[in-house]
Amino acid sequence: MxxxxxxxxxxxxxxxxxxxxxxxxxxxxxxxxxxxxxxxxxxxxxxxxxxxxxxxxxxxxxxxxxxxxxxxxxxxxxxREIQTDYMKQAYSSYVTQLVDAAINDNTPDQALYEMLKKALELINSDVSYEAITISMEIKLLRYFGFDIHFDRCRICGTTVQPFDFSMKFQGVLCQKHFHEDPFRMHIAPKAMFIASRLDLASLHQINSIQVSQVTIQELRRLMDEIYKEFVGINLKSKSYLNNLDTLSASMKDVIRKRYKSD
Ligand SMILES: [Zn+2]
Missing domain, CATH: 2.40.50.140 (Nucleic acid-binding proteins)
Structure with missing residues (x-):
């Protein structure tokens, strides 16, 4: 039928x-x-x-x-932007592979479907593809079985920042509990603040969250470590992205222009 x-x-x-x-x-x-x-x-x-x-x-x-x-x-x-912009295409491919890895085949999930549809729409528009990608990584952690709240301390539940991330506690620590993990990640407080906002905000609100390139790098370090240690998936598109990220901004521009003229 x-x-x-x-x-x-x-x-x-x-x-x-x-x-x-x-x-x-x-x-x-x-x-x-x-x-x-x-x-x-x-x-x-x-x-x-x-x-x-x-x-x-x-x-x-x-x-x-x-x-x-x-x-x-x-x-x-x-x-069209995703199809013609090298960087947007690389980030979109990574996000879709992550979604594919997060769910079982043949199992409907309309909420996740709408989330991916929205993510692609935003990456295609002028919203920061890096912020959208990190937000998707944060939101997808629950699909991989990790209930991490970036807006409160894992130990006492306070929402008063500054925060840091602890791999040992699989969550956020407030300043009072930093001493519980001498190997905490020392993520910049500003990046931890943005992570809490990206966790709570729906995708279409991300446009209003200003994220600097320094903060993006710090969030990349955090999410790379979380996905490597907890989720344990190694997507080809992710290492490809990281290679792209090591190129200088001017190099990216050259590639983008060349790709567009093809
Ligand atoms: Zn605490």
């Missing part, structure tokens, strides 16, 4: 000579793998709607397990 549904394309992979497997996060059925016959041939009628990071309407056969199939599609959001 044909179903109508909305979805975000996560990735596509070549399959045999002409076909492809495309993973789509569908709003109603969760993440699903679709078999698309002949997608690698030129002028396939679904090419535009199977580009990673786009949002589309689909008609197709949904199977509870195994592969599903597509018949027709209509574009909702192509996200």
């Amino acid at each position: 044909n179903e109508r549904f909305e979805g975000i394309v996560l990735f596509q992979r070549k399959h045999r000579e002409h076909d492809a497997l495309v993973k789509i996060f569908t709003k109603d059925y969760g993440t699903k793998m679709f078999f698309v016959r002949g997608l690698q041939k030129p002028n396939h009628h679904l090419t535009s709607q199977l580009i990673p990071l786009t949002v589309n309407h689909y008609i197709g056969n949904i199977n509870e397990e195994g592969l599903s199939f597509l018949k027709e599609a209509n574009t909702i959001e192509i996200h």
Whole structure:
């Protein structure tokens, strides 16, 4: 039977000579793998709607397990900036891979679907893609089973800052409890403050949070350590991002311009 549904394309992979497997996060059925016959041939009628990071309407056969199939599609959001800006594309790819890793296949999660849709929309617009990415990392920790509150001390529950982060306590420490962990991370108080705001704010409020480049670097250090130690996932797109981040700003500009002129 044909179903109508909305979805975000996560990735596509070549399959045999002409076909492809495309993973789509569908709003109603969760993440699903679709078999698309002949997608690698030129002028396939679904090419535009199977580009990673786009949002589309689909008609197709949904199977509870195994592969599903597509018949027709209509574009909702192509996200032109993401498709043409090297940095935006790298950050968006990382965020979608993280979401894919955070949930089980074939399990609907409309709240997370809407969150990813919003994140891509904001990265595509002028909102800081770095702030959006860090906010998604913070929000996704709960999906990986870590209930970390960045707005209160793990030990006494106070919301009075300054805070620091403790890997030992898997959470935030207030100044009174810094001594409980001599190996606390010594994250800049300003970055801890921003982390608490990014934790509580919904994505569309992030525009109003001003984050300096120094604070972004500090939050990167915090989230890298948390994901490495607690979540233990190592995404290819993440190491790629870190490589990009080590390039100087002028180098990034060169790449961006070159990529855009292609
Ligand atoms: Zn405390």
